Amino acid sequence: MLKVIDGVKIFNRGTINEKVALQGVNLEMDKGEFITVIGSNGAGKSTLLNVIAGNLILDQGQVIVADKDLTNKSDHQRANLISRVFQDPLQGTAASMTIAENLVLALKRGSRLGLGIGVKSARRKKFQEALSILDLGLEDRLDDKVGLLSGGQRQALTLIMATLQKPKVLLLDEHTAALDPKTAQNIIEITQKLVKYHDLTTLMVTHDLDHAIELGTRTIMMNNGNIILDVKGKEREGMTIDDLLEKFTKVSGHRLTNDRILLAQ
Numbered sequence: 001m002l003k004v005i006d007g008v009k010i011f012n013r014g015t016i017n018e019k020v021a022l023q024g025v026n027l028e029m030d031k032g033e034f035i036t037v038i039g040s041n042g043a044g045k046s047t048l049l050n051v052i053a054g055n056l057i058l059d060q061g062q063v064i065v066a067d068k069d070l071t072n073k074s075d076h077q078r079a080n081l082i083s084r085v086f087q088d089p090l091q092g093t094a095a096s097m098t099i100a101e102n103l104v105l106a107l108k109r110g111s112r113l114g115l116g117i118g119v120k121s122a123r124r125k126k127f128q129e130a131l132s133i134l135d136l137g138l139e140d141r142l143d144d145k146v147g148l149l150s151g152g153q154r155q156a157l158t159l160i161m162a163t164l165q166k167p168k169v170l171l172l173d174e175h176t177a178a179l180d181p182k183t184a185q186n187i188i189e190i191t192q193k194l195v196k197y198h199d200l201t202t203l204m205v206t207h208d209l210d211h212a213i214e215l216g217t218r219t220i221m222m223n224n225g226n227i228i229l230d231v232k233g234k235e236r237e238g239m240t241i242d243d244l245l246e247k248f249t250k251v252s253g254h255r256l257t258n259d260r261i262l263l264a265q
């Protein structure tokens with residue numbers, strides 16, 4: 001479903017600030033796989049998500065989604081195939097628009113349709129059905145402005161918006177990091193429900209090592225622009241955080257250092 005082939009991304013090439021953020025990354029994901037991604041600060045996790053989403057274009061290599069070569073396509077041209085949820089709950093939704101209007105925008109993502117935000121009754125029904133999976137009562141608040149919602153409710157709505165059109169690939173970029181622990185847990189449960197319901201191919205960057213081993217079907221660890229560990233199947237079953245950290249140290253030659261991981265432990 002997703003292939004990154006020999007992906008290289010270099011910032012400030014040829015200057016004193018040159019930084020090779022991705023050093024020839026190879027990643028292949030099957031349909032329905034759910035990968036958690038962890039790594040040190042500056043390991044290249046966000047850059048990897050950015051080159052998949054099209055916010056950044058690779059300097060070398062290829063990005064293929066559902067057999068389509070997206071390597072040189074813009075984020076807008078990829079929007080009907082790839083959805084992304086960011087850390088900041090305010091980023092994925094428009095505060096001054098209603099829940100229903102936000103959902104109409106999600107339906108139009110990546111399409112050439114005009115931006116009229118009429119909400120027909122058939123659509124309202126579809127939206128209510130989609131929102132009811134959250135169990136937050138948002139299905140009864142379609143005409144409320146999104147600015148009235150809490151951070152957790154907004155992130156839940158963002159997840160519904162990201163999955164409404166069943167993307168080929170769902171990218172979750174530390175999407176619970178800005179939430180309090182209880183809300184973060186709710187969002188994780190909603191994430192699991194939606195991924196299962198739509199059978200989504202999902203790549204989730206997280207700084208929470210419990211989430212990294214408990215969620216999904218596979219965990220990759222990045223270091224210095226490379227994927228240095230890729231664990232799945234039997235090897236991943238029953239794995240503890242200590243096992244994961246030990247593996248990381250063994251392969252990278254140093255301990256995992258990420259300020260947000262330290263804060264979370």
Ligand SMILES: Nc1ncnc2c1ncn2[C@@H]1O[C@H](COP(=O)(O)OP(=O)(O)OP(=O)(O)O)[C@@H](O)[C@H]1O
Nearest residue numbers: 011012019021039040041042043044045046047048
């Ligand atoms: N726009 C940019 N210009 C220059 N350098 C960049 C840019 N974006 C990222 N980098 C550098 O590329 C490297 C990889 O950054 P990236 O943000 O992908 O790491 P990360 O694994 O997401 O880190 P963190 O966990 O700290 O968020 C870092 O050294 C970073 O400073």
